[in-house]
Amino acid sequence: MSRLADNPPAIAPHPTLGRFFSKADQKREFVRRVFDGGAASYDRIERLMALGSGSWYRREALQVAGLVKGMRVIDVATGTGLVAREAATLAGDPGLVIGVDPSAGMISQAGKQLPIRLIRARAEHLPFSAGVFDFLSMGYALRHVGDLTATFREYRRVLKPGGIACVLELTRPENAIRRVLLRAYMKGLIPCLSRIATPEHENRAGTTLLWRYYWETIESCVEPATVLAAMQAAGFVNVTRRVRLGIFSDYVGHVPT
Numbered sequence: 001m002s003r004l005a006d007n008p009p010a011i012a013p014h015p016t017l018g019r020f021f022s023k024a025d026q027k028r029e030f031v032r033r034v035f036d037g038g039a040a041s042y043d044r045i046e047r048l049m050a051l052g053s054g055s056w057y058r059r060e061a062l063q064v065a066g067l068v069k070g071m072r073v074i075d076v077a078t079g080t081g082l083v084a085r086e087a088a089t090l091a092g093d094p095g096l097v098i099g100v101d102p103s104a105g106m107i108s109q110a111g112k113q114l115p116i117r118l119i120r121a122r123a124e125h126l127p128f129s130a131g132v133f134d135f136l137s138m139g140y141a142l143r144h145v146g147d148l149t150a151t152f153r154e155y156r157r158v159l160k161p162g163g164i165a166c167v168l169e170l171t172r173p174e175n176a177i178r179r180v181l182l183r184a185y186m187k188g189l190i191p192c193l194s195r196i197a198t199p200e201h202e203n204r205a206g207t208t209l210l211w212r213y214y215w216e217t218i219e220s221c222v223e224p225a226t227v228l229a230a231m232q233a234a235g236f237v238n239v240t241r242r243v244r245l246g247i248f249s250d251y252v253g254h255v256p257t
Contacts (some may be wrong), residue, residue, distance in 0.1 A: 028122070031144050032102050034213055035079070039105030042080050057248070058168065059086040062137060064242070065166035065252045071134035073097045074158060076123050077141030081110035083168070087137055088116060100126065124150045128158045136165045142251075143169065143221045152234035152253075159255045165236060167251040171243070172221055178246050227251055 035042075046054060062083070067073065069092040075084040078099030088094040094114065100121040101107050107118050121127050123138070123145045136155050145151045155165045224241055228251065231239045236253030243249055 027146055028102070035101075035103040036105035039080065039103065039109045042106070042109065043082070046082065054082065055086065057244075058083050058139060059089065061168055061250045062086055062090055062166060065135075065250065066164045067091065067135050067137075067166070071096065072132070073135045073137060074126070074128070074133045075099045076126070076136060076138045076155070077101055077144065078110055078118070079103075079106045079139070079141070081114040081116070083137050083139035084110070084116055085114055087135070088114070091135075124154055126154050126158050130157050131160045131163075132158050134160055134163050136163065138165075138167045140168055140170055142167055142227065148222065148227065148230040149233060152230050152236065156235045156255055161255055162257040163255040165231070165251075165253045165255075167227075169227070169249045169251065170221070170247060171224055171249045173246045175246055224249055224251075 067087060067090045069090065071091050073084075073087045073091055073096055075081075075087055075097060078084045078101045081099055084097050084099045088097045091097060094116045097116045099107075099110055099114070099116055099118045100123075101110070101118075102120060102122045104120060107120055110116075111118055119127065123141075124147055136159055142148075142151075152165075159165065224243075227249075228239055228241055231251065231253045235255070237256050239251070239253040241249055241251050
């Protein structure tokens with residue numbers, strides 16, 4: 001487990017990916033559209049990509065971060081509800097979990113599978129009063145937001161004193177061999193599998209675009225030190241990052257009591 005360096009780098013905005021949009025203010029609409037297009041097949045591809053281990057990993061990460069029975073949880077960028085499902089199990093009651101996501105397609109898919117409250121909203125503007133939640137989770141979506149600093153300030157705002165934020169994210173491996181292997185897997189194999197696994201009546205083009213974009217955001221993701229610095233600048237304390245397999249990062253921060 002690594003801790004924030006004594007002199008963290010300046011906080012930088014998320015990169016704009018010129019292959020998909022030319023201006024930063026176009027990112028929000030592009031992200032919403034690309035996830036709408038791939039929503040129907042998202043869970044199917046995720047299971048292939050994670051080799052069936054995703055559910056266990058998400059649940060274990062939430063437990064280690066401090067999610068326990070009775071906590072009120074907000075799952076930001078909930079997508080199809082993969083993290084929210086594990087949060088509901090740990091909290092002991094689906095009624096304690098609220099999922100938010102800007103994509104209508106993703107919200108629709110989550111609603112078919114989970115008995116939790118679902119709201120369309122963005123990470124930078126959560127439609128809740130201050131100090132409402134005990135625990136905030138976000139699974140593999142931080143690199144899709146437009147403003148890191150605004151996002152973490154909003155996370156701190158909706159959490160109670162003593163509340164916990166747990167952000168799961170994929171990170172570009174530091175090891176060159178792992179980078180090559182991950183690139184081949186994500187840029188070659190996964191788009192191919194997505195085309196095969198997506199029925200003709202679903203949006204194959206949208207699914208392929210989603211997974212192409214998914215890889216590009218990993219390739220150009222914000223450095224872990226910048227994420228940690230942004231959390232600390234927003235007012236979180238005891239900010240840590242746990243790394244697994246050189247790829248999976250669990251960022252955890254606490255609101256002061």
